[in-house]
Amino acid sequence: AQKVTQAQTEISVVEKEDVTLDCVYETRDTTYYLFWYKQPPSGELVFLIRRNSFDEQNEISGRYSWNFQKSTSSFNFTITASQVVDSAVYFCALSEDYGQNFVFGPGTRLSVLP
Amino acid sequence: KAGVTQTPRYLIKTRGQQVTLSCSPISGHRSVSWYQQTPGQGLQFLFEYFSETQRNKGNFPGRFSGRQFSNSRSEMNVSTLELGDSALYLCASSLTSGSQRGYNEQFFGPGTRLTVL
Numbered sequence: 001a002q003k004v005t006q007a008q009t010e011i012s013v014v015e016k017e018d019v020t021l022d023c024v025y026e027t028r029d030t031t032y033y034l035f036w037y038k039q040p041p042s043g044e045l046v047f048l049i050r051r052n053s054f055d056e057q058n059e060i061s062g063r064y065s066w067n068f069q070k071s072t073s074s075f076n077f078t079i080t081a082s083q084v085v086d087s088a089v090y091f092c093a094l095s096e097d098y099g100q101n102f103v104f105g106p107g108t109r110l111s112v113l114p
Numbered sequence: 115k116a117g118v119t120q121t122p123r124y125l126i127k128t129r130g131q132q133v134t135l136s137c138s139p140i141s142g143h144r145s146v147s148w149y150q151q152t153p154g155q156g157l158q159f160l161f162e163y164f165s166e167t168q169r170n171k172g173n174f175p176g177r178f179s180g181r182q183f184s185n186s187r188s189e190m191n192v193s194t195l196e197l198g199d200s201a202l203y204l205c206a207s208s209l210t211s212g213s214q215r216g217y218n219e220q221f222f223g224p225g226t227r228l229t230v231l
Binding site for chain 1: 156
C-alpha cells in the first residue's frame, strides 16, 4: 500500500535559518511520482516540485532544494535562509498513477518568525 | 489561460442537508479529481472523473458522489451531511487521465470550504 509520512508536525525557525522538511514514502510500484506542495493560509495548493522514480538527481531552485534518495525512500525539502513568507503548511505527496490520485502526507506546518 | 475554478468558495449547511460543489477545469482538460482536507484526516483523495466516467475512487462512503459533464465540468455531491464533512474540498484538473502518455500534471483550484453546523 502507498503511504507518505511527514514526521514533523510543526517546525518553528527564526528568519534566515535553514530548515529541512522530511518526507518518507512507501510504495510497491517501480514507477511513481513524488511532489511537494505549499499551502498558505489562503488554502490553495501551490506546486513546488515533482520527481519521478527514475530521476534521483537533487535539485536546487533559488532558496529551495530537494534531496531524493530511493535507498531510504525519502524526498526531503530544504529551505535556505528562510523568510517569513515561507510560513505555510508543506505537503509531500505520492502518485503511482502518472500524476493522478495523490496520496498526501499529513503536512508539516512551518512557522518562520521575524 | 484561466485556472481551475471552484464554486462556491464558502458554504454553510446544517446536518442532514445535502450539498453540491462545482469545479470548472482548465480549458481543454478532461480529467477532474476531488480531494477532501480535514484537520483530522488531512488531504484525502475522493474520486477522479475522466470523459464523464468515474475512473478511480477513494475510500469514502456512498454519501459522496460526483459526476462530470460533457464540457468536463464536474460536480460533487454530499448527501445527509454530517458534522465531520466540514472540510476544504479541493478540485484538480489535468489534461488526460493517468497512465495515458506518461506524466500528467494536476492543477489545483482554490477549494470550497464547507462548514456543517
